[in-house]
Amino acid sequence: MIITNEQVLAALRNVEDPDLKKDLVTLNMIKDVKIIDKNISFTLELTTPACPLKDMLKNACLNAIKYFVAKDAEVHINITSRVTKPADTTQLSNIRNIILVSSGKGGVGKSTVASNLAITLAANGAKTGLIDADIYGPSVPMMFGLTGAKPSARETAEGKTLIMPIEKYGIKLLSLGFFADPDQPVPWRGPMASNAVKQLFNDADWGELDYLIVDLPPGTGDIHITITQSFPIAGAVIVTTPQQVALADTRKGLAMFKMPSINIPVLGVVENMAYFTPEELPDNKYYIFGKDGGKALATAFDVPFLGEIPIVQSITEGGDSGVPVALAKDTLLSACFAEIAGKVAQQIAINNARTVIAK
DSSP states (O other), X not given: OOOOHHHHHHHHTTOEETTTTEETTTTTOEEEEEEETTEEEEEEEESOTTOTTHHHHHHHHHHHHHHHXXXXXXXXXXXXXXXXXXXXXXXXXXXXXXXXXXXXXXXXXXXXXHHHHHHHHHHTTOOEEEEEOOTTSOOHHHHTTOTTOOOEEEEOTXXXXXXXXXXXXXXXEXXXXXXXXXXXXXXXXXXXXXXXXXXXXXXXXXXXXXXXXXXXXXXXXXXXXHHHHHSOOOEEEEEEOSSHHHHHHHHHHHHHHHSTTTOOOEEEEEEEXXXXXXXXXXXXXXXXXXXXXXXXXXXXXXXXXXXXXEEOHHXXXXXXXXXXXXXXXXXXXXXXXXXXXXXXXXXXXXXXXXXXXXX
């Protein structure tokens, strides 16, 4: 029996992306089909390198070929990705998706989540940047071991000076902390602070990015309004801790993104400091700040729950030493951030598909 491209594509039309609710052929995710006798090869192009469904989709493609084409076929599937973007990204078109990490409250580990989320996306092959927009308490320089570092600049052919982000751990980084003495306060009024943050977007040479993570300051003030109304935002990740005193403020921060004047998709809620786990007893969980507060918040606002991050000593050590915990392989924390990053990328792909269809 001679196997044809048409047979292969017909078989793969039976494999549906469970998030986008269409088959892989219709979604144009099947590329470069090649057939030599019973050797079949093709590329499965995912919507993100952090796709949590990649193994499931690969196995489904393999089973479809075996069932609908030839059970003795030799199938070789190459997995690549092309990160999608919202329908309207005319501004900052070189950046596919801007992701805000917000809390509404300080001290809940927002910068830790933003930093490790960026590292995990980059580790999966995504071109990733991180802006530390917390003008009054920038943490990214310390968390990446860059305290005292100063970005360089270059001049374009048009005579414009661009800031060059500092690169570390595969991420392009800019922080307002790079431009101020770390021991000095920054007593800026709202307009001055907002203009400084906008420069990190507009006057930097980011190159091509799949994801730009933005670590927002606590609260719901000028910086938040400036960014959400000035740039095309793919979505916001909300960080909280389980106890009610944190949830009270985080609830307001989440509600801000749902206001009609802002209207930013909430990608989900991360519950940080969800429980304490001694590293020598990884199966023990002590809920010292209460339990499931983040899950309850996600349920109340009908948004996804992205995952829990435990309190482990290595998180503090990693942040203080400039080596974020997500860099370690095969640990409890790296697994937590891998799950969260996969769900964030998944939600963005779903939302982007909806905006394209709506347009």
